[in-house]
Amino acid sequence: MSARPETAVAAALPASSHKPSGPQSTLTRASRGQRGSCRWILQEGFAQRLGKDCSKVTKPAAAAPAHSTLCDISVVLPHVLHCRRLLLEGLGALVTTDVPLFPLSGLVMPGGLLPLRIFETRYHDMVRDCMRSGTGFVVTLSASGQETGRDVRPQEIGTYVEIIDFEALDHGFLGIVCRGQQRVRILTPHQTRAGLWLGDTAPYGDEPDGAVPESYEHLADLALQLVTELGPPFDLDAPQPQNARWVGSRLTELLPIPGSAKQQLLELRDPIARLHQIACFVQQMVRARPGS
Template identity: 45%
Template sequence: MKVPVFPLNSVVLPGGRIPLQLFEPRYIDMLTRCMKGDQGFVITLLRDGAETGRVASFYETGTYVRIIDFQQLDNGLLGITVEGEAKVSITRTWQQNDGLNLCEMVFLPVEVSGSIPTAFYELPSVLRALFRHPVIQELGMSVDYEDARDVSWRLTELLPLDKQEKQHLMEMQDPIARLSRLQGLLEALEEG
C-alpha cells in the first residue's frame, strides 16, 4: 500500500489521537489528497532532522492514521486531529519533488488484548491521572482501563519519556512486556 509519511517528534499508537498544525504546502496537498481519497497516512518518529523542511531520516515502524477532524486555527494555520488505526512497517520510501515523503507499507499483526496482570495494578491509575489533564480531555480519546494493550499504548504516548524509548515501546508487540517496561521506567522516574 502506497501512502504519505508524516515524520514527527511524537509517537501515536492505534486508538491514540494527536493534533497537528499544517502550514507547509506539501502537507496541505497531502491533506487534500487524503480527504478526497478517503485515505490515511503514516506517522513515524524522526530519527534525526526537523519536522519542517527536508527530513533526514525516520523510523521504519509507525502508525497508519486517519483524519478525524480539521479546522482553521486562530493563528491562521490549518489544524487537524488524527487517530491511529494500526501499526505498520515501512518497506520502501521515496520523496516527491515537493519534499513529501511517500512509502510502501504493510500492516503489522494486531496485538492481542487481555487483562492487566496484578503486578501492574497501579498503571491504570497513572493513566487515569494523565487523562484528567485538560489537553488530553480535549482529544476525546477512549480507553479500556482493564485492557493491557490499551493502557500500555496510552501510557507510551502520554508519559514524559525519551522519544527513542517511546519508539522502542511502540515496536514491542507484547502488551504485557510493554507494561513491564513502563513500570520499570515509572519507578526510575520516581527515584530520579
C-alpha cells in the same frame, strides 16, 4: 485550550516524580529529509520470510581481499531489488503503495488520538488529498530525532492514522485530529520534490488483548489520570483502564520517554512486556527527583 501533556504528567506522577526537562507538545511538524534506503531488505528475519531465493543476501559473502574496503554495488543491488520484488509479491494485496509519511518527534499508537497543527504547503496538500480520497497517512518518529533539516527521515515502523476532525486556524494554519488505526512497516520511503515523504506500507501485525496484571495497576491509574487531565481530544473515547494494550499505548504516547525508547515500545507485540518497560521508566522518573 486543554492541558499540555507535560503538565499533566507532572501532576499525575507520584509526589517524588521528576519533572520533564523540556516540552513534549503534540502540536508539531515534520520537515525535509534525505532519501530513504532499502536497508530493511537486509534485516534479520526477512530472508526466512521470503524463502531460499533471498537467503544469499544475509549469508556472509566470500572473504574480500585484505585491501578491499568497499562493497561492489553492481553485485549487491540486483539481490536487493530481487528481494524487494519477492517481498511485494508475497505480501500481495497487503501492501499499500505511496502512502504519505509524517515524521515527528512524537508518536501515536493504534486507538490513540493525535492533534496536529499544519502550516506547511506540502502538508496542507497532503491533508487535502487525504480528505478528498478518504485515506490517511502514516505518523512515524523521526529516525534522526530532529524535525528540521535534511537529515529528517521516517522510522521503519509507524502508525497509519485517519483524520477524524479538522478546523481552519488563524494565519492559514489547519488544525486536525487523527486517530491511530494500525501499525505498519514502511518498505520503500522516498521524498518528492515538494519534500513530502511517501512509502509503500504493509501491516506490522496486531497484538492480543489482555487484562492489566495486578502488579501494574498503578500504571492503569496513571494512564486514566493523564487522559482525564489532558481533556479533549484525548478523552473523546471511553477509557479502558483494565485493558493492558490500552494502558500501555496511552502511556507510550503521553509520558516523556526518550524517542528511541518510544519506538521500541511501539514495536513490541506483547502488551504486558510493554507495561513492564514503562514501569521501569516511571520508576526511573521517580528516583531522578532530587532528594528521593
